[in-house]
Amino acid sequence: MSSNSRNRVLPSFFLLQESRPFHIKMTSSQASLLHRFACIICMENKQTSSASPAISPSCKHQSNVCKPCLQMHIRTALSTKFASSEPPLPKCLQCPSEITHEYVQKSFPTLASTYSDYLLQAYLLTIPDYRPCLQSGCSSGQFHSGREEQPIATCPKCSGKSCFTCRIPWHASRTCAEVKEEERVNEELFEKITKICPGCGIRVEKADGCDHMTCRCKTEWCWLCRASYGPIRTLGNEGHRRKCPHWRGPTGEMPVVPVVQVGILAPVQAAP
Structure with a gap:
């Protein structure tokens, strides 16, 4: 088909004869959205x-x-x-x-x-000899020369006592070894029940069953994949990270979850 024939078939408004400026009229409320x-x-x-x-200059967004x-x-x-x-x-x-x-x-x-x-x-x-005061509301600290031989460090400002070795408030009824073992157990539990906020980097604890977390820094994120709720509100469940159980692809596909086969134990009869 010749070019002239094609031009006769297409509606005239599809044919760009020349570039012409055009203007879009918007209301003041529409313009303010820009x-x-x-x-x-x-x-x-x-x-x-x-x-x-x-x-910083490295912020390209x-x-x-x-x-x-x-x-x-x-x-x-x-x-x-x-x-x-x-x-x-x-x-x-x-x-x-x-x-x-x-x-x-x-x-x-x-x-x-x-x-x-x-x-x-x-x-x-x-500085190895420095210890900050661990009392709430006190911003002081001190240089402690006694170290492990004299582990009790007393704040010169509030008189609060702390352990130089364990770096915690003074533990009069426990040895440093007992404190260390207790901290190890607590740290394992802490890792299981808390996660780091992607906004401020502070560990937070999940208070209820919802996976929608709101930190005190106002960052909202998913407990399971730590994705921000900004993209989630825009994209829906596609905004979750791909391995998150809440994630859904653009065509509805779901995350691939490893299949675990569960066996049922049955009593074994003795041979006659």
Whole structure:
């Protein structure tokens, strides 16, 4: 068929004769939607001006977290006490980029001094003789020269006592060996009943039977696969991780679960 014949068959509005500019009329409410986004933490529709600024040049994604939620996330991370290991820096809620002190000072100046104290504690914890006070509400600490020979460390500020060896409040009725064994058993149980929040990195415990978790940092995630509820609300069950029992593919396929054959034990009769 010649090109002229094809042109006669096709409706005229399918034939692009020349490029012409066109305009779409929108109401003011429709136009305002172009300047809004849904925060992946609180799931509220916010003005794009309320989105948190990019945390670092390595953040290549669009910011989908509002400023109040990011501020809550940072405050929660900085309020965590670490007795024996260097505290991790708070991270972006959308990628592994670390939230630096410079970023907090510029974006959330009210948290700058808290972050400075946090970094100081992180540095002090690298010194072998230093021990932070473990009493609630006390931010002090001390250098203890007695070590294992004199394990009781007394805080100069609140007089709270802790064990230098075990790094816990003083255990008058138990030996350090008994405490260590008790901690091992508790740690095994702790690993089974808690999981790390993908938002703030703090371990949380499941309080009821629902797999929809909401951390105090406002991050919502699936208990089984730790997927964020932002994609789940957008994609449905396809937003879960592929091996999660809640996952469903775009055409309805389900995750592959290993088949376990269950045998039934029956009494064995003795030979006559």
